Structures are given as structure tokens and as C-alpha cells.
Amino acid sequence: MSDQELKRHPVRGGIWGIPTGLGLGLLAVNAQMFSLSLTTLGAFAVLGIAIGAVWASFGPAKKPKGAAPDTRASVAEPEPVTAPPGLTEDEPGEDAPPGEHPESV
Amino acid sequence: MRRRHRILIALLSLGMLAALPVSAGIAAAQGDPGGGDPALDALRELVPPSFPGEYDLTAADAEYGQLVSLFDENTIVPDFGNGSKLTGVCGGFAYSYDSNGDLLDAAFDAGDDQPPVDIGGANAGEQAFTASNPFEVDTDGLVMYFGFMPRDGDGPLEHHWEIKTQGISLDKGGDPNPRRKNRNAGIVDLANDLPSILKANFKAKISGRLDEASGLGPCIGEGHVQFNGPFLNVVSAAGLALAGLGVFGLLFNSRPAYTWKS
Numbered sequence: 001m002s003d004q005e006l007k008r009h010p011v012r013g014g015i016w017g018i019p020t021g022l023g024l025g026l027l028a029v030n031a032q033m034f035s036l037s038l039t040t041l042g043a044f045a046v047l048g049i050a051i052g053a054v055w056a057s058f059g060p061a062k063k064p065k066g067a068a069p070d071t072r073a074s075v076a077e078p079e080p081v082t083a084p085p086g087l088t089e090d091e092p093g094e095d096a097p098p099g100e101h102p103e104s105v
Numbered sequence: 106m107r108r109r110h111r112i113l114i115a116l117l118s119l120g121m122l123a124a125l126p127v128s129a130g131i132a133a134a135q136g137d138p139g140g141g142d143p144a145l146d147a148l149r150e151l152v153p154p155s156f157p158g159e160y161d162l163t164a165a166d167a168e169y170g171q172l173v174s175l176f177d178e179n180t181i182v183p184d185f186g187n188g189s190k191l192t193g194v195c196g197g198f199a200y201s202y203d204s205n206g207d208l209l210d211a212a213f214d215a216g217d218d219q220p221p222v223d224i225g226g227a228n229a230g231e232q233a234f235t236a237s238n239p240f241e242v243d244t245d246g247l248v249m250y251f252g253f254m255p256r257d258g259d260g261p262l263e264h265h266w267e268i269k270t271q272g273i274s275l276d277k278g279g280d281p282n283p284r285r286k287n288r289n290a291g292i293v294d295l296a297n298d299l300p301s302i303l304k305a306n307f308k309a310k311i312s313g314r315l316d317e318a319s320g321l322g323p324c325i326g327e328g329h330v331q332f333n334g335p336f337l338n339v340v341s342a343a344g345l346a347l348a349g350l351g352v353f354g355l356l357f358n359s360r361p362a363y364t365w366k367s
Contacts, residue, residue: 004363016354023348029307030341032331035236036273052355061361065165068365 004064014049021048046103111252145230148213152225154204156247165251165290169198172213172224188310189220189234193324195315197252197288199223203333203343204296212240216256221328233330236310244304244334245296254315254324260287261317266312275311285319305329305338332337 025034025044034040151171196216201209211225212233223233229236244246252262265279312327 001128003366005366006361006363007155009359013355013359016351016352016355016359020351022350023346026340026344027348030305030336030338030344032306032308035329036270036309036340048351051349052359053277055355056359056361061363064363064365065363072174101201 006061008057010053011056013052013054013062016046017048017052017055019048021045024048049074068077113299145224148172148224149229152200152211156202156249160249160290160292162251162288162290163363165249165342166288167291168251169213172198174214176215188236189232189326189328190217191221191324191326191328193315194255194321195253195326196223196256197250199240199248199250200241201242202247202249203243206247209243209246210241211332216253220259235332236308239308239329239330239331241333241366242295244299244332247295248293250293251288251290255287255321256265258287259285259319261285261315261321262319264315264317265287266313267314268311269309270309302339303331303332304334306334306336307340307341 021044022041024047025041028034028044029036029040151168194216196214198211198213201212203209208225211223211229212221213224214221220235221233223229223231223238226241228238234240260282262283262285263279263281265277265278268275308331309327310327310329313325315324320359321323
């Protein structure tokens with residue numbers, strides 16, 4: 001059974017939070033809740049960064065992609081070693097003269 | 106034509122900002138939107154309730170004189186608060202009408218050191234151009250204005266003006282004014298003159314300054330203006346686009362994710 005590892009992306013979330021915050025700020029300005037100013041938009045951008053970073057850190061995690069790799073396959077049975085043709089006990093090579101088994105030497 | 110328009114805009118802005126001071130008597134009537142204060146009611150009656158059409162300088166000057174004479178100088182407003190001012194030897198009034206020609210807002214500045222006073226619309230009697238009582242304009246409406254500098258005597262020579270918001274210049278200009286004109290009146294047709302990017306819903310703090318070379322001193326004003334435009338506009342479209350882009354990125358590119366350990 002393979003283990004899962006949780007990866008968080010707070011920096012990426014903060015970056016995506018900037019357009020989110022600016023967009024919400026412009027919508028709030030359009031609703032005349034706040035004055036249009038660099039201070040207002042800056043505050044919303046910072047708020048967006050914070051929300052994005054928190055979301056990317058503690059939001060619901062996505063399931064891993066694909067099937068779990070079978071870790072047992074890599075440590076369990078080694079491939080059977082086959083003797084080169086002509087070196088097997090049961091089936092001597094065709095070019096070996098009859099009666100001259102290598103191990104009999 | 107362009108320069109004349111800019112001068113009108115400048116005088117409008119400065120006039121409106123300057124018109125901010127008149128409030129002494131009127132402000133006493135705060136909280137009395139329906140009337141009852143004789144001084145305020147008299148001022149209200151002077152403001153045309155619907156767009157009166159052509160507006161010449163003589164009529165505007167006479168109307169301003171009536172506003173000043175009705176202003177009750179004996180009534181003192183204890184605290185005008187902040188958010189709007191108009192300093193210098195300048196003043197005037199501005200009336201704002203919506204796209205139907207109905208009065209939306211009106212402000213008046215007596216040319217003293219007090220901020221302008223609201224004399225029309227929902228908040229008549231309060232200090233005008235403040236954050237809580239911005240001067241309202243309809244982006245498809247009209248603004249009638251009268252501005253002076255000074256009220257009596259020769260006007261400014263070689264004046265230069267600039268209107269800013271958040272330190273960003275919105276417009277600027279100037280005029281040698283060799284005839285030393287000291288007043289102006291007119292109409293700003295916002296439907297035609299306002300850039301399309303400004304036809305939106307927003308409030309903004311705007312400052313204006315006029316400097317000149319004849320020793321009158323600068324005219325400096327600042328105040329809040331509320332633009333009433335269509336709901337769907339450049340600002341809301343940009344807001345929706347940015348918010349949508351950001352939410353998309355948050356949902357699909359930055360969520361925590363489980364991965365298989367290698």
C-alpha cells in the first residue's frame with residue numbers, strides 16, 4: 001500500500017489571490033461601498049493574498065491523480081534467472097557433444 | 106474648443122469645491138430633509154428642480170448673489186468635519202441633473218474659508234463633497250456651474266490648473282486670460298464629455314488646484330464625487346474578469362493536493 005503526501009501551495013495561492021482581491025475590490029467600488037483609490041484596491045489585494053494563501057494551505061485537498069503505484073512489485077519477486085542456452089542441466093546445448101556435460105568435467 | 110472645455114471643467118471642479126464653504130447657516134438644518142428651516146428652504150427654492158436649459162453668466166451671477174444673501178451668517182456650524190475644502194479667493198455653485206433632467210444634487214460655496222454646503226438633493230443642509238455626502242453626478246446627466254476667482258476685481262493672469270485623484274492627474278490646463286476674466290458659468294454635458302471609462306459607479310476623492318501669476322494666490326479644493334452610471338460598465342467588467350480569473354486559479358491551480366510518495 002502506497003503512502004500519500006500532502007502538498008500545499010501558499011505562494012501560488014497568494015499570487016492567485018491578487019486578481020481575486022482586486023476584482024472583488026473593483027466590484028465593491030462599483031457598488032459604491034468604498035471610494036475608488038489606490039488604498040482601497042491595495043487593501044483588497046492584500047486581503048486577496050491572505051485569503052489565497054489560507055485557501056492554498058488549509059483548503060480541501062485534491063485526491064492524488066492516477067492509481068497508486070504498486071510498491072510491492074518493486075521489492076518482491078526478482079525475475080527468474082535463466083541459464084544461457086547450452087548451460088542448462090536438463091537440456092544440454094545443441095552444440096555440446098553428446099555425453100560431454102559441462103558439469104561432468 | 107478643447108481648451109475651453111478644460112477650463113470649464115476646471116472651473117466646475119474648483120467652483121464646486123469652492124462652493125463647499127457656504128454651510129454655516131444651512132448646516133444647522135441637518136436632519137431636516139423635508140424642510141422646516143426657513144434659511145435652507147429659501148436656498149432650496151433657488152435651485153431649479155429640473156434642468157432649466159441655457160444658462161448664461163449674468164443669470165448665474167445673479168443667482169449666486171441671491172444664494173449668498175440668503176445664507177445666514179449668524180448660524181455657526183460647530184464642526185464641519187473633514188473631507189472637503191475650498192481655500193483661496195474662489196467659490197461658486199454647481200447643480201447636478203440626472204439623464205431625465207431632474208435635480209440630483211446641488212452645492213454652494215460662499216467664497217469664505219468654510220467648506221461648501223449641500224443645498225439640493227437628499228442631504229441638503231450638510232457639508233457638501235464629504236465622503237459621507239459626496240457630490241452626486243449622473244454619468245449621462247448634466248452639471249450646471251458657476252465659479253469665480255475673485256468675486257470682485259480682476260481675474261487671474263497666466264493661470265494653470267490641474268485636477269488629480271490619488272495623485273494621478275486627470276486633466277490640466279491653463280490660460281493667459283489677458284482680459285482678466287474672473288468668473289465663468291456653463292454646462293458640462295457628462296453624457297458626451299465624460300470618457301467612457303469613467304461612465305461607471307464609483308466614488309472618488311478629487312483635488313484641484315489653480316495657480317496664477319497676478320498675486321491672487323492659489324485656489325485649492327478637494328472633495329468627494331459620486332458617479333452614478335450603468336451597473337455594467339468598465340469597472341464592473343474588469344472586476345468580474347479579475348475575480349473570475351483569480352477564483353479559477355484558486356480552485357484549480359493552488360488547492361492543496363495529495364500526491365503518491367515515490
